[in-house]
Amino acid sequence: MSKKIPSLSVITANRLSDGAVVFLDFEGAWNTDFAQANIASSPDEVRALEDRGTYDAQRNIIVEPYLVELRELDGRLVPIRQRERVRIAGPSILAAVPGYVAPPVAEDEDITQEAA
Amino acid sequence: MYRYDEFDREFVRQRVAQFRGQVARRLSGELTEDEFKPLRLMNGVYLQLHAYMLRIAIPYGTLSSRQMRKLAHIARTYDRGYGHFTTRQNLQFNWPALKDIPDILDELADVEMHAIQTSGNCIRNVTADHFAGATAEEVADPRTYAEIIRQWSSLHPEFSFLPRKFKVAVNASDADRAAIKVHDIGLQLKRVASGGLAFDVYVGGGQGRTPLIAKLIKEDLPEEHLLSYLEAVLRIYNLEGRRDNKYKARIKILVHELGAEPFAAQVEAEWERIRNGALKLPQDEIRRIETYFALPVLRSDLPKAKLSAPDRGFERWVIRNTHTHRHAGYAIVTVSLKPIGGVPGDASAEQMDAIADLAERYSHDEVRVTHEQNLILPHVAKADLPAVYKALKAIGLAEANAGLATDIIACPGLDYCALANARSIPISQAISERLAAKQDVIGELKIKISGCINACGHHHVGHIGILGVEKRGEEHYQLLLGGSGAESTALAELTGPGFGPDGIVDAVETVVDTYLRLRRGPEENFLSAYARLGMQPFKEALYVAEAA
Numbered sequence: 208m209s210k211k212i213p214s215l216s217v218i219t220a221n222r223l224s225d226g227a228v229v230f231l232d233f234e235g236a237w238n239t240d241f242a243q244a245n246i247a248s249s250p251d252e253v254r255a256l257e258d259r260g261t262y263d264a265q266r267n268i269i270v271e272p273y274l275v276e277l278r279e280l281d282g283r284l285v286p287i288r289q290r291e292r293v294r295i296a297g298p299s300i301l302a303a304v305p306g307y308v309a310p311p312v313a314e315d316e317d318i319t320q321e322a323a
Numbered sequence: 324m325y326r327y328d329e330f331d332r333e334f335v336r337q338r339v340a341q342f343r344g345q346v347a348r349r350l351s352g353e354l355t356e357d358e359f360k361p362l363r364l365m366n367g368v369y370l371q372l373h374a375y376m377l378r379i380a381i382p383y384g385t386l387s388s389r390q391m392r393k394l395a396h397i398a399r400t401y402d403r404g405y406g407h408f409t410t411r412q413n414l415q416f417n418w419p420a421l422k423d424i425p426d427i428l429d430e431l432a433d434v435e436m437h438a439i440q441t442s443g444n445c446i447r448n449v450t451a452d453h454f455a456g457a458t459a460e461e462v463a464d465p466r467t468y469a470e471i472i473r474q475w476s477s478l479h480p481e482f483s484f485l486p487r488k489f490k491v492a493v494n495a496s497d498a499d500r501a502a503i504k505v506h507d508i509g510l511q512l513k514r515v516a517s518g519g520l521a522f523d524v525y526v527g528g529g530q531g532r533t534p535l536i537a538k539l540i541k542e543d544l545p546e547e548h549l550l551s552y553l554e555a556v557l558r559i560y561n562l563e564g565r566r567d568n569k570y571k572a573r574i575k576i577l578v579h580e581l582g583a584e585p586f587a588a589q590v591e592a593e594w595e596r597i598r599n600g601a602l603k604l605p606q607d608e609i610r611r612i613e614t615y616f617a618l619p620v621l622r623s624d625l626p627k628a629k630l631s632a633p634d635r636g637f638e639r640w641v642i643r644n645t646h647t648h649r650h651a652g653y654a655i656v657t658v659s660l661k662p663i664g665g666v667p668g669d670a671s672a673e674q675m676d677a678i679a680d681l682a683e684r685y686s687h688d689e690v691r692v693t694h695e696q697n698l699i700l701p702h703v704a705k706a707d708l709p710a711v712y713k714a715l716k717a718i719g720l721a722e723a724n725a726g727l728a729t730d731i732i733a734c735p736g737l738d739y740c741a742l743a744n745a746r747s748i749p750i751s752q753a754i755s756e757r758l759a760a761k762q763d764v765i766g767e768l769k770i771k772i773s774g775c776i777n778a779c780g781h782h783h784v785g786h787i788g789i790l791g792v793e794k795r796g797e798e799h800y801q802l803l804l805g806g807s808g809a810e811s812t813a814l815a816e817l818t819g820p821g822f823g824p825d826g827i828v829d830a831v832e833t834v835v836d837t838y839l840r841l842r843r844g845p846e847e848n849f850l851s852a853y854a855r856l857g858m859q860p861f862k863e864a865l866y867v868a869e870a871a
């Protein structure tokens with residue numbers, strides 16, 4: 208049985224060096240900002256995202272790439288699964304974590320061109 | 324106290340150096356993720372929902388001030404300012420960068436700590452009663468045996484690739500504070516008629532998707548045979564345990580499928596072969612290791628403690644959060660990591676430092692981690708309790724709720740865990756806020772929450788258990804009642820259809836209110852009332868009212 212190809216998807220992974228959650232953006236870079244993610248809306252585009260994930264995982268830029276399926280909600284595209292909504296937003300409880308220190312907001316390092 | 328020997332020291336340093344090389348090769352692309360993953364897991368490094376996670380072993384939950392300060396330092400320097408104490412008496416950091424982990428492991432090695440055997444299909448960190456060595460109830464310190472098992476199981480070549488992970492817990496009091504019957508092997512130490520020490524050996528307990536209570540397969544095992552008998556159990560499991568199906572690979576399934584008696588017979592036959600071999604423990608050696616855990620010199624000339632004070636908060640805290648010590652002038656203090664509405668088990672670097680200071684000053688340099696995600700100061704002079712309370716209050720950790728409804732166990736759940744179906748922590752926070760005002764009236768109540776079927780939050784043995792599931796992409800929660808991880812171990816039963824994230828908090832309150840309405844009096848705790856009443860009145864309150 209062939210795998211169902213979702214429409215309306217982005218691809219996510221973790222950055223190899225620090226584990227940060229990243230999304231492939233429309234410039235072809237892995238970006239920590241979901242708002243910049245490249246949204247595939249046809250089976251061909253979804254396949255292209257998957258191929259890119261596999262390729263960059265092989266090049267040791269990112270780890271564990273997978274597709275996140277989206278749907279429209281109140282005019283915005285959001286992941287269908289709560290799991291992925293939490294992945295994008297981060298832990299929902301950080302305000303209550305004793306001593307939590309947010310990481311400094313840094314420019315995303317450009318990891319796209321790192322040599323394999 | 325946990326003692327590194329020369330072997331540990333040498334080995335841990337070598338292991339860090341080896342892992343440093345492996346991380347460098349991974350970052351340079353020389354190793355693929357498939358090649359690297361088993362190596363990182365062998366060193367306690369997981370990849371979670373948002374980041375890497377490092378799990379650090381705390382043997383039988385015992386820490387020195389120096390070690391606690393090191394954990395604070397790591398939280399501050401390499402992570403995001405806090406750590407999470409787990410239901411396996413370990414500590415997890417949620418945000419380490421892979422590139423920093425070799426440095427973190429080197430720092431840990433400086434204080435004789437590591438992350439080895441905190442993952443993978445090996446014998447994991449051995450857990451024990453968190454009141455060990457301090458409670459008057461025990462026949463001997465269970466950590467002596469936990470340490471013997473630690474030494475035997477560390478890098479045991481035959482048991483490094485078991486069918487699945489393997490967890491051992493040791494208890495030595497009538498009260499079971501180590502939940503031994505929901506472990507792969509649970510050991511109950513006792514004194515036998517001859518005056519010697521011996522174990523009752525329970526095998527095949529566990530939670531997860533197939534919760535089972537361990538079966539007693541050997542009574543009165545003399546202490547000198549502990550390791551030979553464990554070796555025999557592990558050998559049968561290693562040979563017979565299923566490797567074809569991850570969900571059927573734990574020893575509990577083997578014991579269940581074979582039957583406890585035939586399983587015990589196989590172990591017995593193997594044990595007969597090896598019982599008088601190299602693993603027989605010499606008395607001298609047991610007594611030598613016992614000295615690692617010798618009770619510190621406690622004073623008998625202390626000024627009389629003033630336990631009642633005008634401060635009602637202090638009084639409540641003494642009643643709830645202290646436990647009888649074997650020495651009349653001392654108390655065992657539970658430091659609750661469950662402030663009302665807080666994150667169960669989390670502590671900031673500042674709190675860790677402050678607790679290290681308290682341990683050094685007031686508790687003979689010892690801290691314990693409990694499987695209920697609290698900390699213990701095991702040897703506090705009663706006269707020092709006001710000072711300890713005041714210091715804990717200053718860091719927000721003086722909640723007088725040990726064993727009460729807001730002392731909730733919650734696994735990291737969907738806020739961190741890649742395997743989760745639903746969040747655990749926000750549910751525990753909401754329940755804590757909801758029940759705080761009436762927790763003293765409710766009395767002893769253990770609420771335990773897991774974000775998925777793996778049951779790290781021990782929901783199967785919660786008086787009230789909550790299991791997060793995923794329903795069409797959304798969080799949903801099943802409710803269970805009547806479980807216990809204590810000596811009268813029981814598995815909780817499902818109430819019926821589950822609840823959404825808002826409904827589950829109301830449902831828990833409905834259960835609590837039903838109990839308060841139907842109990843015979845405050846002396847009948849939730850579990851006793853549930854045993855008398857059964858599920859029906861709770862079901863009616865939860866579902867019939869809803870349908871009406």
Ligand code: SF4
Binds near residue numbers: 735777780
């Ligand atoms: S119970 Fe499930 S969600 Fe919770 S920590 Fe364990 S694996 Fe993760």
